[in-house]
Amino acid sequence: MLKLHGSAISHDATLMQRGLFIVTKKSELPRTIKSKYALLLDNYLNYEEGYGAYISFSEVKISNIKNYFYLPKEMDYLGEGDIIRIEPSGRINSLFRINSSHNTILLTEQCNHYCLMCSQPPKNIDDSWLMDDAMALLDLIPRETRNIGFSGGEPTLYGDHFIDLINKTKLILPNTTVDVLSNGRAFSDSIFTSKFAAINHFDCVLGIPIYSDDPARHDYVVQSKGAFDETILGILNLKKYQQKVEIRIVIHKQTIDRLVQTCEFIASNLLFVDHVALMGLEMMGFTRANLDQLWIDPFEYKDILSEAVDVLTCYGINTSVYNHQLCVINDDVLPNYKKSISDWKNEYVDQCDSCLKKSECGGFFSSSKMYRYSDHIKAII
Amino acid sequence: MEANLIFDANIYSIDAIKKACYRNINRFAVNISKEEDTINCNITFKNTVTESQIKIYLDDFMKEVLDQDLRESIKKETEGVRNLILAHTFSKTGLIKDE
Amino acid sequence: MSKFQPIEFYKNKKNEYSLLPFRFEPLSEVNYAVTNLVGEHLIIPRETLEDFVKHKLDSSSPHYINLRAKHFLVDDKTQIAKELLSIKLKTKYRVLSEFTGLHIFVVSLRCEHSCPYCQVSRQSDDKIKFDMSTDIADKSIDLALRSPSKNIKIEFQGGEPLLNFPLIKYIVNAAKSKQKEKNLSFVIATNLALITEEILLFCKQHGILISTSLDGPKDIHNLNRPRPGGNSYEKAVEGIQMVRAHLGIDAVSALMTTTKNSLGRVKEIIDEYLKFSFTGIFLRPLSPYGFALKTKTYSAYDANKWHDFYLEGLEYIIDLNKTGVKFREYYTSTILTKIFTSQEPGYVDLMSPSGIGIGAIVYNYDGLVYASDESRMLAEMGDTSFELGNVLTNSYEDIFLNPKLLDPIEESFAFSVPMCNDCAFETYCGADPVFHHAIYKDFVGRKPESEFCNRNMKIFKYLIERMDSEPYIKRLFMSWAQSNA
Ligand code: SF4
Ligand code: SF4
Numbered sequence: 004m005l006k007l008h009g010s011a012i013s014h015d016a017t018l019m020q021r022g023l024f025i026v027t028k029k030s031e032l033p034r035t036i037k038s039k040y041a042l043l044l045d046n047y048l049n050y051e052e053g054y055g056a057y058i059s060f061s062e063v064k065i066s067n068i069k070n071y072f073y074l075p076k077e078m079d080y081l082g083e084g085d086i087i088r089i090e091p092s093g094r095i096n097s098l099f100r101i102n103s104s105h106n107t108i109l110l111t112e113q114c115n116h117y118c119l120m121c122s123q124p125p126k127n128i129d130d131s132w133l134m135d136d137a138m139a140l141l142d143l144i145p146r147e148t149r150n151i152g153f154s155g156g157e158p159t160l161y162g163d164h165f166i167d168l169i170n171k172t173k174l175i176l177p178n179t180t181v182d183v184l185s186n187g188r189a190f191s192d193s194i195f196t197s198k199f200a201a202i203n204h205f206d207c208v209l210g211i212p213i214y215s216d217d218p219a220r221h222d223y224v225v226q227s228k229g230a231f232d233e234t235i236l237g238i239l240n241l242k243k244y245q246q247k248v249e250i251r252i253v254i255h256k257q258t259i260d261r262l263v264q265t266c267e268f269i270a271s272n273l274l275f276v277d278h279v280a281l282m283g284l285e286m287m288g289f290t291r292a293n294l295d296q297l298w299i300d301p302f303e304y305k306d307i308l309s310e311a312v313d314v315l316t317c318y319g320i321n322t323s324v325y326n327h328q329l330c331v332i333n334d335d336v337l338p339n340y341k342k343s344i345s346d347w348k349n350e351y352v353d354q355c356d357s358c359l360k361k362s363e364c365g366g367f368f369s370s371s372k373m374y375r376y377s378d379h380i381k382a383i384i
Numbered sequence: 385m386e387a388n389l390i391f392d393a394n395i396y397s398i399d400a401i402k403k404a405c406y407r408n409i410n411r412f413a414v415n416i417s418k419e420e421d422t423i424n425c426n427i428t429f430k431n432t433v434t435e436s437q438i439k440i441y442l443d444d445f446m447k448e449v450l451d452q453d454l455r456e457s458i459k460k461e462t463e464g465v466r467n468l469i470l471a472h473t474f475s476k477t478g479l480i481k482d483e
Numbered sequence: 484m485s486k487f488q489p490i491e492f493y494k495n496k497k498n499e500y501s502l503l504p505f506r507f508e509p510l511s512e513v514n515y516a517v518t519n520l521v522g523e524h525l526i527i528p529r530e531t532l533e534d535f536v537k538h539k540l541d542s543s544s545p546h547y548i549n550l551r552a553k554h555f556l557v558d559d560k561t562q563i564a565k566e567l568l569s570i571k572l573k574t575k576y577r578v579l580s581e582f583t584g585l586h587i588f589v590v591s592l593r594c595e596h597s598c599p600y601c602q603v604s605r606q607s608d609d610k611i612k613f614d615m616s617t618d619i620a621d622k623s624i625d626l627a628l629r630s631p632s633k634n635i636k637i638e639f640q641g642g643e644p645l646l647n648f649p650l651i652k653y654i655v656n657a658a659k660s661k662q663k664e665k666n667l668s669f670v671i672a673t674n675l676a677l678i679t680e681e682i683l684l685f686c687k688q689h690g691i692l693i694s695t696s697l698d699g700p701k702d703i704h705n706l707n708r709p710r711p712g713g714n715s716y717e718k719a720v721e722g723i724q725m726v727r728a729h730l731g732i733d734a735v736s737a738l739m740t741t742t743k744n745s746l747g748r749v750k751e752i753i754d755e756y757l758k759f760s761f762t763g764i765f766l767r768p769l770s771p772y773g774f775a776l777k778t779k780t781y782s783a784y785d786a787n788k789w790h791d792f793y794l795e796g797l798e799y800i801i802d803l804n805k806t807g808v809k810f811r812e813y814y815t816s817t818i819l820t821k822i823f824t825s826q827e828p829g830y831v832d833l834m835s836p837s838g839i840g841i842g843a844i845v846y847n848y849d850g851l852v853y854a855s856d857e858s859r860m861l862a863e864m865g866d867t868s869f870e871l872g873n874v875l876t877n878s879y880e881d882i883f884l885n886p887k888l889l890d891p892i893e894e895s896f897a898f899s900v901p902m903c904n905d906c907a908f909e910t911y912c913g914a915d916p917v918f919h920h921a922i923y924k925d926f927v928g929r930k931p932e933s934e935f936c937n938r939n940m941k942i943f944k945y946l947i948e949r950m951d952s953e954p955y956i957k958r959l960f961m962s963w964a965q966s967n968a
Pocket of ligand 2: 897902903904906907908909910912913930935936937939940
């Protein structure tokens with residue numbers, strides 16, 4: 004697992020405020036753009052004045068470099084083109100990795116849901132600086148980037164600022180597809196939806212969760228009364244304005260019993276959605292605290308998963324199964340099986356060593372590997 | 385063959401009984417009359433109908449009256465919302481609140 | 484964890500709910516089928532139904548949760564049902580404004596077959612009398628192209644349409660050159676006895692599909708369809724292969740006519756369809772029209788026998804699927820599409836408002852226009868109730884605003900017909916004023932006595948109970964509900 008943030012072991016920061024920098028090893032960049040870059044020092048050899056910051060993973064003992072940050076070894080994956088945030092305190096965050104096909108930008112930790120299995124537990128603090136950073140980040144992201152994601156918290160809590168962000172993304176990264184994770188409730192407001200639609204982004208998908216066809220159950224999972232109706236209304240509005248919607252269902256003990264009915268509900272009421280993602284549970288955040296209420300071994304629900312996929316695909320709905328291991332699903336799910344989204348998060352356990360399907364298998368989130376995974380992991384031979 | 389059934393007019397509506405009769409039109413003919421508190425059904429069967437069939441027919445008929453009564457309750461309660469939904473279906477805008 | 488609320492917190496507090504419009508029908512002593520405004524269904528016990536209607540159903544019972552999720556009730560938890568119902572109704576009714584997709588051109592009434600149940604065709608060489616003229620064809624094309632529907636399908640029928648192949652060619656070319664923004668498609672309904680290489684080349688060039696008849700094994704087929712030489716079956720089989728060799732495997736579909744000869748032999752008939760690699764069969768009820776009604780062939784075997792025939796076939800097909808042979812029954816599929824989706828399959832007999840004139844229209848060889856294929860058969864027997872006009876003398880408006888079309892559509896609309904209006908299966912069913920007029924002399928008929936109603940009611944109940952009994956069947960039926968799965 005990669006360490007996405009860390010603190011400099013030692014630094015000499017004259018930065019007055021946090022800044023975003025593109026990592027580079029190239030000295031001799033034109034003077035006019037140098038300040039956007041953090042020069043990755045190869046000892047002292049490539050040192051040159053004028054860069055926004057200097058970083059290294061082994062200590063470079065030169066005293067007169069301003070804004071020099073000596074970073075922990077775990078972060079040495081950072082390379083040419085990656086984008087980092089440096090705080091005057093010496094805290095470093097990796098915000099954008101050029102070799103990752105799915106970069107997700109956290110916009111806020113605030114949320115109007117409080118999901119039982121939230122991997123990013125909401126905090127009720129003003130973190131609008133995250134939005135400022137996201138806006139700034141857009142200016143640094145290369146134009147060839149295929150996709151970026153925005154997540155939270157609940158990004159739409161920003162209201163019009165959220166619209167501005169997507170609009171800026173469209174203007175500045177005209178060829179980049181966008182995924183937004185949202186609970187969709189903000190779109191129950193037609194005016195907001197019409198503003199969003201007016202951006203006219205060529206490919207911006209809203210990933211919206213529906214956890215049950217039973218409103219009480221959905222509201223329970225997200226811990227918010229009235230959530231179900233607003234989310235459904237939001238989806239209807241988005242579709243009325245021809246926006247792209249993906250429905251996301253996390254499978255756990257509270258959603259499994261009505262998973263098939265929920266898929267039937269989607270098929271009969273929301274047939275027009277662009278994609279449905281059925282996802283395994285990630286062992287992050289609240290999930291661990293609520294494990295008793297949430298954990299069910301994927302092996303135990305594999306027939307239900309097959310049925311759910313069958314219902315959706317039968318209606319012609321684009322369906323994907325994420326975050327599952329090949330040895331705990333039925334073969335009929337294979338056409339919809341996706342190796343996990345993040346190409347650097349997945350890991351494997353001992354049993355996998357002798358497995359013939361390892362290269363096709365998504366494996367585990369590192370959190371699952373550490374915390375809880377199926378008792379039925381078995382090499383496929 | 386004939387049979388007589390008496391229903392409490394305070395409980396069942398003439399309409400429900402009529403509808404139940406209609407649904408059994410292929411089995412027998414009914415003459416309905418109403419007094420103060422009763423609705424009387426005078427039922428005539430074809431000659432070819434057997435005793436045991438008659439029993440079944442009458443049984444089914446009474447169940448049908450109960451069902452019609454339920455249907456009446458449903459209709460009474462849902463007529464308004466049904467018209468509302470139909471009206472919205474055939475109008476340009478949806479039911480979405482902030483439009 | 485105190486910061487999380489238990490599920491009880493999110494359930495509605497007061498046990499208060501309001502009913503949404505729904506209808507029910509008993510399936511058995513215990514169980515009732517309930518359907519909502521858009522035809523979504525559930526099976527619940529009679530007792531639950533009664534509790535539900537009387538507002539005594541407990542909101543934590545599984546039935547309650549199902550009824551709420553399928554939009555039979557609203558409570559303080561959720562009000563979204565009304566919006567969703569309205570959207571689905573909109574989808575369902577949208578097709579009505581897109582009317583008349585199927586245009587049947589009877590290019591010749593002549594036929595070399597002499598099928599006993601067929602009323603319309605003539606064994607004659609009199610082309611002048613029984614073939615459609617180019618004049619009539621031109622006028623008919625103009626009418627067809629005026630339909631609001633974007634997709635116009637022209638089907639050539641007879642008699643045997645291939646006896647007047649030059650006119651088919653003429654119509655295809657003329658329609659193509661006249662059309663502007665329509666998607667045109669063509670089908671020839673033929674017994675294939677007269678199919679030739681030349682005809683198939685033309686079909687290939689214009690993407691014309693073939694619909695033929697296959698009644699089952701040789702003996703049944705030839706008994707049903709006498710022709711000089713007694714080789715209708717051989718001709719059909721040869722023809723099917725020839726069509727496929729030229730146009731591809733899916734270019735030919737087959738239609739079966741059920742007759743007395745078919746009863747008791749449904750498996751053999753299905754096997755015959757499998758033998759020729761068809762992916763489904765339409766187990767059709769015997770039509771009461773034409774010769775059939777006149778000669779009482781119809782009364783000779785009653786509805787029950789057909790029902791057994793159909794059920795045995797359906798069960799056999801289900802078993803086939805279980806063993807991995809993909810095969811469908813199309814009558815069932817039509818109904819399932821209505822049960823599971825908001826689409827309108829457009830099968831004229833099972834449409835309400837009636838599909839006459841809306842789903843299909845017939846331009847007869849002599850210029851007369853009929854509201855459906857059955858309507859012209861009725862006319863041949865002297866009942867001209869559904870004759871809408873003449874292409875030579877009447878305008879589009881004359882024909883489509885003719886009370887002869889509008890009255891039966893309005894009168895028979897099941898939404899308002901006694902018994903249908905409170906029938907749980909009304910959204911799956913049809914109005915079929917032509918059938919009812921043929922048999923009962925009015926557009927509606929009394930449904931408890933109607934053969935149409937009995938037949939369909941039994942099938943609806945059967946299908947709903949059957950899929951409830953076995954998840955596999957529900958999945959299978961769901962897949963049949965989709966047009967191209
Ligand atoms: S054994 Fe490991 S690699 Fe193989 S399918 Fe299971 S989880 Fe995947
Ligand atoms: S015809 Fe019969 S089955 Fe069909 S809707 Fe009317 S009552 Fe119901």
